[in-house]
Amino acid sequence: MGLGTVLLAGAALYALPGIAGAEEVPQANDSYYTKAQKTLSRKLAQKINTRPAKNVILFIGDGMSITTVTAIRILQGQMHGRSGEENVLSWEEFPHTALSKTYNSNQQVPDSAGTASAFMTGAKTKAGVINVNQTVPRGDCGASHDNHLESILEMSEKAGINTGIVTTARLTHATPAAAYAHAPERGWENDSEIPQAERNKGCKDIAQQFVDFSLGDGIEVAFGGGRSNFLPHSLTDEEGKKGNRTDKRNLVEEWQTKHPNGRYVWNQKGFDALDPNAKGPVLGLFNASHMNYEPDRAADKGKEPSLADMTRKAIQSLEARDDGYFLYVEGARIDHGHHGGNAYRALHDGVALADAVQMAKEMTNGEDTLIIVTSDHSHGFVMTGYATLGNPILGKVVENDAHGEPHTSPALALDDGPYTTVGYYTGSGAPVRQPRSDLTHVDTEAKNFKQQAIVPTKSEKHGGEDVAIYARGPGAYLFQGVVEQNYIFHVMQHALRLKK
Incomplete structure (x- = not known):
């Protein structure tokens, strides 16, 4: 019996009533839980293709x-x-x-x-x-x-x-x-x-x-x-x-x-x-x-x-x-x-x-x-900060409050300026011998906006x-x-x- 057969058999036993541990878990109707179960089923049914490729x-x-x-x-x-x-x-x-x-x-x-x-x-x-x-x-x-x-x-x-x-x-x-x-x-x-x-x-x-x-x-x-x-x-x-x-x-x-x-x-x-x-x-x-x-x-x-x-x-x-x-x-x-x-x-x-x-x-x-x-x-290229779910990926970081709900204004760094979710370690977006630019009134989702960087270089590096x-x-x-x-x-x- 192959590993896939064992796993399938295990999945089937889990679903049978009367088996110890087979009862429905409290999160069974949670949307993330049910989606993951569907993914598992799809993976278990997966077959390996060993034929030559045309x-x-x-x-x-x-x-x-x-x-x-x-x-x-x-x-x-x-x-x-x-x-x-x-x-x-x-x-x-x-x-x-x-x-x-x-x-x-x-x-x-x-x-x-x-x-x-x-x-x-x-x-x-x-x-x-x-x-x-x-x-x-x-x-x-x-x-x-x-x-x-x-x-x-x-x-x-x-x-x-x-x-x-x-x-x-x-x-x-x-x-x-x-x-x-x-x-x-x-x-x-x-x-x-x-x-x-x-x-x-x-x-x-x-x-x-x-x-x-x-x-x-x-x-x-x-x-x-x-x-x-x-x-x-x-x-x-x-x-x-x-x-x-x-x-x-x-x-x-x-x-x-x-x-x-x-x-x-x-x-x-x-x-x-x-x-x-x-x-x-x-x-x-x-x-x-x-x-x-x-x-x-x-x-x-x-x-x-x-x-x-x-x-x-x-x-x-x-x-x-x-x-x-x-x-x-x-x-x-x-x-x-x-x-x-x-x-x-x-x-x-x-x-x-x-x-x-x-x-x-x-x-x-x-x-x-x-x-x-x-x-x-x-x-x-980095993606960081604690942005709320659905925050524009090119936008400024908006965090959640103590109740898990989004704030109405962007989060501020220690220099009292907002910052974006994505940015670069090197690149032309880094300041040279001066403070970081204030993004408060900058449209960071604009097509020509250059994300901020840390190390100033002519071109961003691999x-x-x-x-x-x-x-x-x-x-x-x-x-x-x-x-x-x-x-x-x-x-x-x-x-x-x-x-x-």
Whole structure:
């Protein structure tokens, strides 16, 4: 008899009348109690899926710490008129979870290049490098040549599995680049950023590596920003932005020449017109640099699709082809909002990621598709104070009185000023050699408000604590306990039955 059978039997005995201890407990009708009983029943009925995965979708909430997840959950609930704390995000319904240790091979608090390389290749490496092993000094082109790490996307293409990348960052940025590129320096996104001495050693910039990618039948779908890294400096794009390249190459045209049956789009109109059933690869570059934050998307000149819309179109396109797929989706600007000390944008982009995961859940079958949601690293983002239930997550702390009822005014710190529930340890919101700003008459829920911080730095810094992994589908049960971040690759590799 298995453990699940024993537990089920125990649950059944508890419900039988006449058994000692089977009487109803006083709190049996409490709403939290009954909800927990339903959760227990669901967990007891859960079955482990050990079959191979036809498809794998890896979602990365860049910079999405556990505190960030909590705040996103509350914000989403409050956006729908609820108190927020009881809300459940799309990935929080997944049956299997674990914690991921995010350090780089040379750095206690990691960067995105090293972390993305870890979960894409199965081996940890240095901060700032993309898919080269830990022996390579950062920025050393010559040392990198024979020390590449193969990514899960590269393996998938070799195995005849279709592939796709969706990101709200530049397509050449560190996290998405780890799908297809190899570079000893994450900043080498276009040729102008590589020192001439390193170019002479034969290193290609990341945009060129994307266009030159030729494993299998190539990457089927790629949506993101970063158009300027593909265009020459002499060219101004449709939105009035100049290209970054100094080698005079137009890599968009080169991609189109290489893929005569491919489709290139740069705005919402072109995106909407894409037929997911059409043959050939798809490339969408919707911004000269990073795509807009979700709250700012409507103001874009050419308009941009949402992360959920790009995810939907990518899945439709990949499912129209045979042989399964690996899809890599990044909610990139959660990280950028945090770096700017702006929780409003970070959390709203987190809600956009939750919408994208919900879209994927609805479009796929949990029996044959493994969906993983995780983060590359955390941030020094905190949620503190004794705010009353339902207090606006971006608002000032309002505590309860001695009777457990909310006060009518915000709580005051020892400097007699109010403070917010969420804030940062480092960042531009910290005062430099002066007292903390008085927030009494400040709208802390405004889109451009920067949360207060303690240590003044130009940009808010990453955090080093573990992040969560959430999983559903074939092989998801292998996520449990505390694991190294590079272990994520090994579960995906096993689920797709790729070479070891």
